Amino acid sequence: MIIRIVGSGLLGTSLGLALSKDHEIQLVDASPIMAALAEDLGAGKQASEESTAPDLVIVATPPDVAADMVNDALSSFPQAIVTDVASVKNIVVAEVEGGKERYVGSHPMAGRERSGAIAADGDLFIGRPWVVVPHETTIPSAVALIKQIAMEVGAFPVEMTAEAHDAAVARVSHVPQLMSSLLAATLTEATPTSLDLAGQGLRDVTRIASSDAKLWSTIIAGNPGPVSTILKDIRTRLDGLIDGVDRMVTEDSYAGVSEVAKVVSDGNVGVSRIPGKHGGAPMRYATVTVLVPDKPGELGRLFTETGEIGANIEDLTLEHSRAQPVGRAAIAVNPSQARPLADGLEERGWTVASVEMEEN
Amino acid sequence: MIIRIVGSGLLGTSLGLALSKDHEIQLVDASPIMAALAEDLGAGKQASEESTAPDLVIVATPPDVAADMVNDALSSFPQAIVTDVASVKNIVVAEVEGGKERYVGSHPMAGRERSGAIAADGDLFIGRPWVVVPHETTIPSAVALIKQIAMEVGAFPVEMTAEAHDAAVARVSHVPQLMSSLLAATLTEATPTSLDLAGQGLRDVTRIASSDAKLWSTIIAGNPGPVSTILKDIRTRLDGLIDGVDRMVTEDSYAGVSEVAKVVSDGNVGVSRIPGKHGGAPMRYATVTVLVPDKPGELGRLFTETGEIGANIEDLTLEHSRAQPVGRAAIAVNPSQARPLADGLEERGWTVASVEMEEN
Known part of the structure; x- marks a missing residue:
């Protein structure tokens, strides 16, 4: 498939990186330097006058210009499906004009948008929701195509209306x-x-x-x-x-x-009510807090030994002391593993500061 | 020194654990069961009618009863220095009556107060600020004594007025x-x-x-x-x-x-403006985000190899994907270490999702 990506920021470049092994990617950016940078990074090739018309256009610009770029794409490529990845959807769909049935909005919930092409990575979307937002007249094949693209980059598609999104x-x-x-x-x-x-x-x-x-x-x-x-x-x-x-x-x-x-x-x-890991109801965890000397390799040793004890780390936060060379690692585990983990770590010479059951 | 600790919750019991190797600790709690539990944990011995008068009384009760307990201690033990560890200070000092010169407020900024004796640990105070709050008539030896206690348990004393605290x-x-x-x-x-x-x-x-x-x-x-x-x-x-x-x-x-x-x-x-690690101005870090398969030992391997590459982890957050068995570990390091770390991890087969410079 031929995919044109408009905008070479973090999302556009990351999409190019993720999709370029299976598809021909055409890159466009208002700044030729940014498009060249994305090409150098391997996200595709810059589009030219001679480029073949794309099957899919993905608009990855800031939200305030997304609708204009979508309209450009719909009129320039009358056979193409067009989507945008802006983080708001109602304003875009409201401003789409001719060819609207070939437009479907979308929003991959990935990454920090501020970081530009240089922070791009094809794995940015793995395991993230990708919201697909059809409007009343979107053709079903457009919805199916964007869901397929979402899955190709490792995201999971979630369909919602623009209002709900x-x-x-x-x-x-x-x-x-x-x-x-x-x-x-x-x-x-x-x-x-x-x-x-x-x-x-x-x-x-x-x-x-x-x-x-x-x-x-x-x-x-x-x-x-x-x-x-x-x-x-x-x-x-x-x-x-x-x-x-x-x-x-x-x-x-x-x-x-x-x-x-x-x-x-x-x-x-x-x-x-915020879903826990892997969705579904939040789980109850227990937190084992361990003091960690602030030098290279100590965290590695801690987690290696946590693995040896057989505990799986469900979540982790690190807190540093203000004035002393010691950090606190709060390791969240299944409650049944908390006591064996704490005992096992103390046997291995670690200082366990607390073992707490989470309230939610 | 003979130290009486009033209240066998997280803070009182933790103080008992930290101080009992060098001092005689007397434990008091409105609930005899809680005092017995703290004694079982090794935080000291329950006080009785025959107990010798203490040199220092530490009130570690909820804030709304702290002033009453401080007044009890000042009148029962006319030679003792008395402090409390409540997380608010003005209301306590305002209600102290006779013997006020022997009272000095304090607030160790440690731990979650809700967790009770069972979560107590003598290392809870290590590297934390311990605010010492003298009032107008506090005798200097009382201030010195509380600062000494703070340092004995590994905290660093910070002197402030009750208003400033x-x-x-x-x-x-x-x-x-x-x-x-x-x-x-x-x-x-x-x-x-x-x-x-x-x-x-x-x-x-x-x-x-x-x-x-x-x-x-x-x-x-x-x-x-x-x-x-x-x-x-x-x-x-x-x-x-x-x-x-x-x-x-x-x-x-x-x-x-x-x-x-x-x-x-x-x-x-x-x-x-929030101080960085070890106080002082916030440092600039770079964040290397790595995809981590969700099974025991993988985090350990990641951090061991991070240590081998020579990078010191300054901060860390773990984020789990909702629907896939993979987590994202965001490793904050000195900016000069970010690129070598990312390259070294990729050479070892890890998937690096992004390398970003922090804005502050």
């Missing part, structure tokens, strides 16, 4: 990004001494706050309705929380404490 | 907890399909939202003033953000996008 990513991606940013923004006013007390919790909650402001502005501008709805829900909850906390300040009583308890316990319920 | 923990701990809970609470309304699209970002931001509601209600109730101030700052920012997003909905223009850009870029600045 945009509402879903508002909830699981766009609003979480904004909440992390809002919290991190308050740290601009923190004293250095207070920041010295920062623990792993703050680091977790603000990790994605380092994301690119320009990219995120474009994404939110492409999905303002669903984002606004959820932000207003949060404002209502925040108002209730502030009322409760203020009542504890002004009335010097515990009257407002129920508002705090409500927010935290609603949060318990919400976080427990 | 409570403001700092509001910013780096209490409000981050509430923001994570507020976001997670909105997931109670998410469709299961949308939750299937959840990525690592959502998991990071909501990880601490599984914390105990009762404990957090008590903590916030002990520090409502500083928490309220920061929550109101967030509400102001959130109002601006909602206005911007709504302008994009109603005026169908990009006029409001600057509000989004402002929140995300202020967040960039804030998160970049």
